[in-house]
Amino acid sequence: MYSEKVMDHFQNPRNVGEIENASGVGTVGNAKCGDIMRIFLDIDEAGIIRDVKFKTFGCGAAVATSSMATELVKGKSVQEAMLVTNKAVMEALDGLPPVKVHCSLLAEEAIHAALWDYAQKNHIEIEGLKQPKSDIHEGEEEEEY
Ligand code: FES
Numbered sequence: 001m002y003s004e005k006v007m008d009h010f011q012n013p014r015n016v017g018e019i020e021n022a023s024g025v026g027t028v029g030n031a032k033c034g035d036i037m038r039i040f041l042d043i044d045e046a047g048i049i050r051d052v053k054f055k056t057f058g059c060g061a062a063v064a065t066s067s068m069a070t071e072l073v074k075g076k077s078v079q080e081a082m083l084v085t086n087k088a089v090m091e092a093l094d095g096l097p098p099v100k101v102h103c104s105l106l107a108e109e110a111i112h113a114a115l116w117d118y119a120q121k122n123h124i125e126i127e128g129l130k131q132p133k134s135d136i137h138e139g140e141e142e143e144e145y
Helices: 004-011 060-073 086-092 098-122
Strands: 024-029 036-043 049-057
Touching: 004 060, 024 098, 036 060, 036 098, 049 060, 049 098, 060 086, 060 098, 086 098
Parallel strands: none
Antiparallel strands: 024 036, 036 049
């Protein structure tokens, strides 16, 4: 049911953890299942994503897609990171079962929320980036979910 790549990223997730003093942090929740994803970005002055980490309270597909998404955005510019959609992540993983497609949205949304946080802190605009709907701020988890 799952591709080998999905199983590999689920069993050996890349980039799990946190970044202290991250340039941008994004936390989103999935309304369907209540799972939560947090992404930390370390972005240099040139706008290149030097490091990225994620933490999740989510299912195996969310772990695998986030692991792959972090691999895909690492070393990219913030503008290139906007191209890492859930579709691109699923393709890189050789697909996901249809019932698990919504899980891959968590990674994309959390990256966008972290980019939004970075843009806000630096007073810049990232083309095509909209304010995330479901960004959860520190300490608000209980009220919202
Ligand atoms: Fe919640 Fe997959 S079931 S993210």
